Amino acid sequence: MAHKNLLICLTVVISVALTAGSAAAQDDGLPKSLAEAVKMEAADALPRTALYDAPKSLAASKPGALLKHEAFDGYDLPKGARAVRILYHSQNDRGRDVATSAVVLIPAGTAPAGGWPVIAWAHGTSGVARQCAPSLMKDLYYGEEGLMPMVRAGYAVVATDYHGLGTDGGHQYIDKPAQTNDVVFSIPAARKAVPELGARWVVDGHSQGGLAAWGVAELEARRHDAGYLGAVAVAPGVGLKSLSQHLADPGAASFYLDYFAYAIGHMSPGFKPSDMLTGQALARYHDVTTKGCWDYAYASYLGDTTPPKLKPGWDETPAAKRLFTTDAAGEAPLGGPLFVIAGEQDHSVPLFAVRETVAKACKAGATLNFRVYPGLDHDPTMDKSTPDQLAWIADRFAGKAAGNDCPAAAK
Template sequence: MIASLVTLLTTTLAVGALGQAPAGAVVPEPPRPAFYEAPATLPSANGAVIRSEKMTFLLDPLDATSLVRNANRVLYRTTNRAGRAIAASGTVLVPNAPWIGVGSRPVIGYAPGTQGMADRCAPSRLFSEGIEYEGIGIEALLLRGYAVAMPDYEGLGTAGVHTYMDRVSQGRATLDAIRAAQRLSGTGLSPSSPVGIMGYSQGGGAAASAVELASTYAPDLKVRGAVVGAVPADLARVATTLDGGLYSAFAFFALRGLSASYDVDLAPYLNDRGRAVSDQVEQECVFDLLNHAFVKSSTLSASGRPMSALMEQEPFRSIVEAQRIGTIKPTVPVLVTHSALDDVIPYAVGRQLARSWCGRGANVWFSTNLAPLHVGGIVPQTAEALPFFEARFAGLPQLSNCWAI
């Protein structure tokens, strides 16, 4: 699995020079498939399915997985951070084999990790191309018999800029993807299906936000627990770690995505090169990581100061603080995992998230591992998720280790 991820992360695609539109404006992209275009009028309910279509789900050259999985691409209604109804796309995967567990088949809302910013990066498109790295991570869930609902998030695949790292938008899109899966005909799922939430890295942030928001935004969902790994709960600390490193592009994704969500024009804060990079990253996927590796944000800013300094002034200070995760108590058990060797999301950030939730009275188990770097941390998380969900769906309590964090 690690080798597959490393291969994806080190594949560099050529990206041509782009014109310098005002930073924050939507950069023209190749036409989207018609499936991803929202209708003029959206359904009234969050999670309502607008349309769906069968899709291939390539985990092998012959796509044998499609013989045992009911794979659908979905377009559904959700509500973004600003309270506007939007269409988001996603994927629903359901094993064809009958559910052999207690009760009805559970559905896991699986929030994907960083995909990129361009519409072509949407997991619901990449699955059918055989290059969606999260396919490996969810395979164990499908083999257990769970259904999986995976959002593409706001603006990823659909119209507009992907609001990367927007806490509320990502959390809501994840919860509404679960609702869409439960309402999709032919899957055997229903609103009474027990629910789990899971994600790592960007997906860890989305899953953590989803479990915080579930009791108020989606009280109809029967959420039993959540597994969140390498959560970017404190963006200011994460940005400092990323600056000038291998994963610098992730910080540029966040700057672009959050400025779009909050309608902030970045142009005055960037120099010519910065504006060009801001436009370029909107056209890129995670495979294009090396295009911006080891680029220091100070070389892109109009003032010559790093992004960390930009985050200390308004409106960015308030925007970044609004993305903090850990301020709302989850009402279900949560497993928080983090590698002490993580080179992207500082281990201390994950530990502080667990402490914050514990301080609010949440049922938390914090699990430290020594997996190599950020990429490696998803392996122990996946291994721990299976017994966690097995216990939650069986109605067993989780023993908290808040006293030891």
């Protein structure tokens, strides 16, 4: 499920903003038809329980409050590990109170003195429909791609679904403030549900979640949470405007046009899909955003050689500009260390976009670590860099200084 590195061999590389898994077209893990995609998603799906139903009002609680929790044994976890699902009080990008679901993964064995060290996990694109919550998938969407190694390494993982995935209310796709809030407010709620969690934590995110992790680093410059130690942003979805310009080429990756229109519409409710999309992209919009998740969306465009047309000037509309501005990174101060990771051959979030954002942050006075992995595409970057992520995280919990790669990165 998580290994979907989509490399479409076209005269123009199709670059996409935020996927937990773009994959090589020949990858056997990808669906070969829409019918196969439906079967794959059904085989991995878990039934939604009453936990995901929000209270009628959140007025009696504050952001970070635990609303519900339940132990759950239906995931594919490392031996001895266990899981607790939670529903908690969060906020959207405009500060409106919302309910968000998450799962807390607890390692095997007994918690160390001071409690389990915590990684707040921010996932990449799983879809935009309610059923696309990773906590409603047997493999939690990422499985062995970074996620389970974190648990085996002795970290409790608090993995938010993001509001609107699992819960009702609509997912604010690639909305940095909304996903940042979902990550930050998941931590105190998880501690209420699982008291053996420690006070100290880091955030680690990939793609859409990499942007959220960067957002947490920016937010912590203002919040100053006592237990926060730093952020890891793997292939963060930055440079959305430049990335979106490649999406109108024919190929399976064209479904991201539908996801982008969905994101803009949820951020600016007056924006309609027809303000951006025409042709097959508009015709498929409803199905792609409601009937399935990543596999379904990918398979919906298989074999399509007709370039989806975009309405001229859509990216200059106030709604589109709001998305690009809201999701900008590298301009705000950072709270604590930041480790940015990029793949040299990433065809979803190209290296130039990450490098430009890192350079911008460095010139603005940030202190960060930056590493490029030669020859790696989007998901392999997450997978192959996991040992380095865990080593960097271990150093933060050990109190070691993170150093600064900005003198070289800012050039």
